[in-house]
Amino acid sequence: MKFTKFLAAAVMTGVMASPVFAATELTVYTAVEAEDLKKYAERFNEDHPDININWVRDSTGIVTAKLLAEKENPQADVIWGLAATSLLLMKSEDMLEPYAPAGLDELDPKFRDKSDPPTWTGMDAWVAAICVNTVESEANNLPMPSSWQDLTDPVYAGHIAMPNPSSSGTGFLDVSSWLQIFGEDDGWAFMDGLHQNIHHYTHSGSKPCKQAASGEVAIGVSFAFRGAKSKASGAPLEIIIPSEGIGWDMEATAIVKGTDNMEAAKTLVDWSITDKANQMYNEGYAVIGKQALAMPVEHFPSNIPESMIDNDFEWAANNRKRILAEWQKRYDSKSEPKG
Amino acid sequence: MKTPIKAKTSRDDRQMLVFMGVIACYLFVALALPLYAILSKSFKNDDGEFVGLANYLEYFNTPSLTYSIQNSLTISIITTLISVTIAFTLAYGLSRSCMRFKGLFKIIALVPILVPSLLPGIALIYLFGRQGMIRGLLFGHDIYGPIGIVISEVFFTLPHALIIIMTALSIADARLYEAAQSLNAGKIKTFFTVTLPGARYGLISAGFVVFTLTITDFGAPKVIGGDFNVLATDIYKQVIGQQNFEMGAVVSLILLLPAGVAFTVDRIMQRKQVALLSARAVAYEPKPSTSFDWIMFCWATIVSIFILTILGTCQYAALIKFYPYDLTLSLNNYQFDLMDGGGWESFYNSLELACWTAVIGTVLVFLGAYMVEKGKGFHLGRNLFQFLAMLPMAVPGLVLGLAYIFFFNSPNNPLNFLYHTMAILVISTVTHFYTVAHLTAVTALKQMDPEFESVAASLKTPFYRTFTRITAPVCLPAILDISIYLFVNAMTTVSAVVFLYGPHTSLASVAVLNMDDAGDIAPAAAMGMMIFYTNASVRILHGLLSRGVLRKTQSWRSR
Numbered sequence: 001m002k003f004t005k006f007l008a009a010a011v012m013t014g015v016m017a018s019p020v021f022a023a024t025e026l027t028v029y030t031a032v033e034a035e036d037l038k039k040y041a042e043r044f045n046e047d048h049p050d051i052n053i054n055w056v057r058d059s060t061g062i063v064t065a066k067l068l069a070e071k072e073n074p075q076a077d078v079i080w081g082l083a084a085t086s087l088l089l090m091k092s093e094d095m096l097e098p099y100a101p102a103g104l105d106e107l108d109p110k111f112r113d114k115s116d117p118p119t120w121t122g123m124d125a126w127v128a129a130i131c132v133n134t135v136e137s138e139a140n141n142l143p144m145p146s147s148w149q150d151l152t153d154p155v156y157a158g159h160i161a162m163p164n165p166s167s168s169g170t171g172f173l174d175v176s177s178w179l180q181i182f183g184e185d186d187g188w189a190f191m192d193g194l195h196q197n198i199h200h201y202t203h204s205g206s207k208p209c210k211q212a213a214s215g216e217v218a219i220g221v222s223f224a225f226r227g228a229k230s231k232a233s234g235a236p237l238e239i240i241i242p243s244e245g246i247g248w249d250m251e252a253t254a255i256v257k258g259t260d261n262m263e264a265a266k267t268l269v270d271w272s273i274t275d276k277a278n279q280m281y282n283e284g285y286a287v288i289g290k291q292a293l294a295m296p297v298e299h300f301p302s303n304i305p306e307s308m309i310d311n312d313f314e315w316a317a318n319n320r321k322r323i324l325a326e327w328q329k330r331y332d333s334k335s336e337p338k339g
Numbered sequence: 340m341k342t343p344i345k346a347k348t349s350r351d352d353r354q355m356l357v358f359m360g361v362i363a364c365y366l367f368v369a370l371a372l373p374l375y376a377i378l379s380k381s382f383k384n385d386d387g388e389f390v391g392l393a394n395y396l397e398y399f400n401t402p403s404l405t406y407s408i409q410n411s412l413t414i415s416i417i418t419t420l421i422s423v424t425i426a427f428t429l430a431y432g433l434s435r436s437c438m439r440f441k442g443l444f445k446i447i448a449l450v451p452i453l454v455p456s457l458l459p460g461i462a463l464i465y466l467f468g469r470q471g472m473i474r475g476l477l478f479g480h481d482i483y484g485p486i487g488i489v490i491s492e493v494f495f496t497l498p499h500a501l502i503i504i505m506t507a508l509s510i511a512d513a514r515l516y517e518a519a520q521s522l523n524a525g526k527i528k529t530f531f532t533v534t535l536p537g538a539r540y541g542l543i544s545a546g547f548v549v550f551t552l553t554i555t556d557f558g559a560p561k562v563i564g565g566d567f568n569v570l571a572t573d574i575y576k577q578v579i580g581q582q583n584f585e586m587g588a589v590v591s592l593i594l595l596l597p598a599g600v601a602f603t604v605d606r607i608m609q610r611k612q613v614a615l616l617s618a619r620a621v622a623y624e625p626k627p628s629t630s631f632d633w634i635m636f637c638w639a640t641i642v643s644i645f646i647l648t649i650l651g652t653c654q655y656a657a658l659i660k661f662y663p664y665d666l667t668l669s670l671n672n673y674q675f676d677l678m679d680g681g682g683w684e685s686f687y688n689s690l691e692l693a694c695w696t697a698v699i700g701t702v703l704v705f706l707g708a709y710m711v712e713k714g715k716g717f718h719l720g721r722n723l724f725q726f727l728a729m730l731p732m733a734v735p736g737l738v739l740g741l742a743y744i745f746f747f748n749s750p751n752n753p754l755n756f757l758y759h760t761m762a763i764l765v766i767s768t769v770t771h772f773y774t775v776a777h778l779t780a781v782t783a784l785k786q787m788d789p790e791f792e793s794v795a796a797s798l799k800t801p802f803y804r805t806f807t808r809i810t811a812p813v814c815l816p817a818i819l820d821i822s823i824y825l826f827v828n829a830m831t832t833v834s835a836v837v838f839l840y841g842p843h844t845s846l847a848s849v850a851v852l853n854m855d856d857a858g859d860i861a862p863a864a865a866m867g868m869m870i871f872y873t874n875a876s877v878r879i880l881h882g883l884l885s886r887g888v889l890r891k892t893q894s895w896r897s898r
Contacts (some may be wrong), residue, residue: 023443032779034449034853056840056841056842057845058837058849058853059579059856059857061579061580061582062578062579062837065579065584065838066744066838067743067747068582069583069584069741069744069748070748072745072750073748073750073758075748075758075759075841085790089582093664135664158893164566164580165580166580166581167572167576167579169576169580172731200564200565203561203572203576203580203859204856206857206858207857208855209858211858213858214661214662214860215470215664216468216470217469217661226857226858233661234660234661234665235664236664274473280775320581324581327402327404328401328403328404329594332406334750
């Protein structure tokens with residue numbers, strides 16, 4: 001099987017690439033949506049046909065765990081499309097190669113690592129949001145929430161799902177942003193109230209919104225990107241940007257320290273912040289590294305950029321252990337054995 | 340009771356020892372060393388410094404973590420009782436009654452092994468979730484939690500238990516039943532004095548297999564567990580959610596304890612086990628009995644309906660445009676090119692993995708089991724081998740996968756060229772599913788009288804000739820079962836390989852996991868059903884091919 005596939009591949013390459021390139025093979029780890037990967041590689045190859053991208057794609061948590069576990073002998077050349085918080089973790093383990101890509105000055109300062117030269121640069125932002133199923137809300141006489149505080153109203157008891165911050169980066173993003181928006185004491189008080197209304201916590205960040213889309217719960221605390229996608233496929237969803245502001249994280253790019261293909265890696269990272277790349281990110285995401293280029297995206301609320309809080313990623317990363325321990329102490333009791 | 344005659348040539352023993360050594364080396368490199376690489380982390384901090392039991396202290400001082408131990412044990416014990424009871428009664432009906440459609444019932448009962456373990460959870464959401472089609476049957480209970488987990492796990496473990504118990508029941512000595520009858524023992528008395536003791540070893544093996552499968556599975560609790568924390572999802576939380584490998588290793592080590600218990604009990608029981616199929620045995624043939632056959636027929640029908648409902652629900656889910664708001668049929672969920680792993684490429688990769696795993700794994704497992712069972716002397720080595728063979732069962736796939744990264748990707752490991760290749764996927768899969776295959780082989784081998792070997796030895800026949808002429812043909816049903824077991828599990832496995840696939844070895848089963856994780860459960864069901872249809876076709880092909888072979892080799896079983 002392998003041999004015939006190899007043969008087929010050899011024939012195909014022979015037919016398609018008459019002027020034979022000595023293409024550089026680049027192993028790229030990513031958490032970008034699977035359906036977008038082909039597009040990303042194709043657009044990049046329009047400008048750089050001599051670099052061949054070999055994707056290793058998985059969910060954010062698995063890619064992050066994989067990268068950290070491979071620390072002794074890294075397999076990836078470049079990371080293109082992983083949460084900035086994950087890259088911060090890798091930066092603290094000294095796994096990233098500092099590099100200032102060409103055109104860095106044009107990038108929104110929020111969308112780059114604060115070190116100089118930066119170890120990572122941002123691509124696009126994904127923001128927290130509330131997904132509300134209009135059909136189920138009506139059936140259960142639920143008012144439309146407009147703020148985070150609204151969600152603590154007892155009327156929503158048993159109708160809300162949110163990601164567990166111990167399992168999901170999105171869940172932690174929510175919790176850390178509430179602590180920044182409300183301050184520590186009021187933040188925990190808010191979550192105490194919210195907890196009373198939670199039907200269940202999920203392991204995955206996008207699931208609450210998907211569950212809201214299919215009516216498993218009326219309200220899902222998730223992120224806007226998923227909501228917009230479900231809405232596009234026909235779900236009776238309303239995407240709410242709460243008035244207090246929203247937490248966010250970004251997809252980002254970095255070179256893995258010790259890569260054998262440094263030149264090609266730099267070429268890819270240079271390209272990842274070009275106007276062309278930003279416009280490509282804009283096809284799915286409303287907020288991008290060069291916001292001046294951004295066009296409105298269908299089904300996305302328009303007030304996202306001004307609602308984004310001034311998220312302190314370093315603070316969140318440094319306090320993660322403490323926050324999660326506190327969260328588990330307060331709310332993991334839902335999982336206390338019964339009887 | 341006979342004592343086996345020791346009449347082996349020493350050259351035979353030496354040769355067998357070499358064989359056993361080679362396979363033991365495999366298990367050592369593919370299992371023991373990687374496990375050490377990860378479990379040693381439980382005694383270190385995240386800078387790699389030795390901290391003694393500090394991580395364990397932290398673990399036992401975190402109530403939300405220790406609750407999971409109780410949760411896991413409860414779930415696993417309940418699942419074991421239900422699953423083994425169903426498997427035994429069904430296996431009993433299949434081997435000891437003359438009910439109709441036996442072949443069909445057996446095929447249906449083995450179906451769950453052909454589907455990825457996430458599918459029952461997905462089906463239960465469609466059936467009993469808040470928008471579920473028959474949620475009224477739960478009388479207001481919530482499917483997210485222990486109820487959902489237990490139902491999923493029973494579905495998932497049933498075929499595993501059934502295979503082992505069927506093997507134990509299928510070889511029965513008719514002379515014992517004839518004796519019971521001539522002593523005027525009633526049906527019930529015969530059941531408790533002949534049938535049950537004969538199947539005892541299989542029942543206990545099945546019990547431990549189900550128990551450990553359940554306690555280590557993270558698929559069902561993740562999909563349908565809601566907030567009900569178990570040890571396996573705690574590992575997921577620690578490793579994937581928080582990248583805390585050290586705490587993940589602590590939980591893993593705690594999960595390994597059942598393996599220790601299983602091993603000890605297995606050893607004790609095995610000493611009492613006697614070969615059932617002596618060289619003079621006569622195979623048992625059930626006689627028709629209207630009422631008993633009807634009861635068994637109804638029972639088998641109920642079990643079959645349960646399995647087919649789960650399966651049918653998944654297929655329905657895969658074809659619905661947008662449940663529950665748009666119930667028109669569509670093939671939208673089958674656009675595999677837009678899915679994880681690059682569509683069909685990952686599908687072919689999965690096939691390739693399954694073929695290699697079936698071929699290499701079967702040879703390795705059966706030879707290993709033969710050496711352990713039929714070899715003489717060197718008890719310490721054989722006990723160690725037996726322990727290594729039991730271990731994979733207790734190792735959660737996530738842990739095995741991570742262990743492989745740490746061990747095989749280390750720059751100091753001469754084997755690190757294997758990393759990111761198909762070979763490492765094959766090695767991890769064979770290792771991950773070693774135990775059940777090994778138990779099947781051992782159960783089959785145990786039921787062969789050692790007299791076969793003794794006679795062969797006294798005729799100065801070398802062991803490999805006895806093996807190829809007698810042992811392998813007699814055990815052919817078990818060998819075929821092992822190969823198909825490895826094949827279908829390689830198609831459906833997720834947890835270990837999710838860490839190990841490379842740019843050119845993405846897998847279909849991983850795509851199912853990722854789609855469910857993202858909440859796209861309809862496409863996940865679609866891809867899962869694709870895997871099922873592939874497995875089912877291969878199973879049918881396998882059945883047709885082996886029928887001819889079996890007819891040739893197994894005709895001695897009937898008088």
